[in-house]
Amino acid sequence: MKKMKWLAAALVLVLCMTGLAGCSSGSSNTLTLYTWEGMFPDEVLSGFEEATGLKVNYVNFDSGETMLSKLQAAKGGDYDLAIVDDYIIETAVNEGLAQKLDTSKLSNYGNINSIYQGQFYDPNDDYTVPYGAGVMTLIYDPSAVDIDIKGYSDLWDESLRDKVGVIANPRVINGMALKVLGESYNTEDTEVIERAGGLLIDLAPNIRLIKDDNIQVDLLSGEISVGVMYTNQVALAKLENPDLEIVFPQEGIGFGIMAGFIPSNAPNADAAYQFLDYILDAEVAARCFEWLCYYCTTEAAEPYIDESVKGFVTLPEGFNVNMEMIQNVGTDIEEIHTRIWDEFRAACGQ
């Protein structure tokens, strides 16, 4: 019987704890921030809590799609600020899940780099504040490569046989071939996409590996000599080995933006404004982007960013390569992309 008593006591204790956990939220001095884990350094979150007296309730999702379905279920409520990828924001705005921003409440609004504004997901900047951009650069080890890589077309060079590693992202890699053909990432011309697929098959002998996670390690270890990888992977590689060369491909650059928006029925929109304003502050933003290693969308922060990371989180001076975002395309076009991607993978033996 003694055991039963212990069990009962444990149950009561656990129930009390859940009760307490339930009480701690929902008050008006909490900011419910909904984004991936690790988007802000701890010092920035605690600095915000100290500066405003608000408590940050940091909740996470694994993908933009999950965020969207949660927000739909909550009818645009529950969360005060969501930071997510561009293409998901387009859908969220179309479904009326975002509220218009009152930029007069954001004293630091002018700090934003205008290159990252007015994009397809929010053409008039009504809803979003950008926070970090992924820029599709090339990275290579000059000591292991005989040629001077200037753009995507150099990846087809015969001297790079079995030396190239790419991420497993169909739209990015197919887009690379489209760029070599001088076309848009978002072309809906099926014949052009097919031609790009043919071009990719020619690239196959040069491909050493296709993978998404930790591909920068393969570059650092010498498994591959050239990489097409995600922005923060480029940053991590460059941090470990400063001799690596980052290239802005001359054919044009694809990029994606993460941005914050306030859900339509946010319980505490004021807190969201305060937080957005806080992270738009030049010095705070500098800390954020040093940590995040995505491209800095807050122009005013650039002078404050540490020299060791500045080279790969800010666009070079006088930057004028044509930039294009990867956008949502129709399902039939999406299908063609999937098919030529599968053929490419098969040709690479992956």
Add this chain to the structure above:
Amino acid sequence: MKNRTHFPHIYLGVIMVFMYLPILFVMIYSFNGGRSAVLWTGFSLDWYRELFRDSSIFDALINSVVLATLSSLCAAVIGTLGAVGLSRVSLRSKGVVEYLSTLPIMIPEIILGMIFLVFFSLLGLPFGMTTLLIAHTAFCIPYVLMQVKARLVGLDKSYVEAAKDLGAGELRAFVDITFPLIRPAIVSGMLLSFAMSLDDVIISVFVTGSNVNTLPIKIYTQIKTGVTPKTNALCTLMFLATLFLGLLSMFIGRSRKGSNKQPDATTNLNINEETGG
């Protein structure tokens, strides 16, 4: 009685290499000075300092443990009732019921997660600990149910019949006879459930609310920004805690066995007969 085959050694070796070597690497990299969880750049304790400064990680850990405890307890009650009930009926639909109750294991988690999301929002339940608990209990029940069912199959019906013969009611017979006999199965089912609930991320991410974060969600959603050795540090601490608890329970079990040998279920029966009458 010397062991003539090397099979146990090979088995042990394989287990060590495939299960514990990776854990060892995780532990080593928690002391990494750099930000990478794969490239060694020097020894430091920075990530442990970071970890202890981050209260949200410990909040998430507490949430996870609370949730796993509660859902395994709920699953134990419901699963045991279900298994005992199923063992008593002899309907033609029994097979169907059994199949239906183990279905949550077969359905892909992502689909289960979506179903729960839609269902709870239709009911208008506020997302949070309650919805997490319901969802976790639901997918934990089959683990208890299957364990207890298997145990009941091997159980001699005559124990219960003897108890009833001696005047015990249905409830009394269950509490004194059936329950002690199936207890090991319940406990192992609960432990399985606990583990399943503790590391679930796919379902949790769909059914959690704006105020509850569990540890697996927190770790899994780092994919966008890269996993830092802070997570390794946390894993190391959790592994050591588990190891400590495991050793502790082994130690207690052994010392208890040494001092007074625990009577097994059948001798228990005799004692109950003597004292209970």
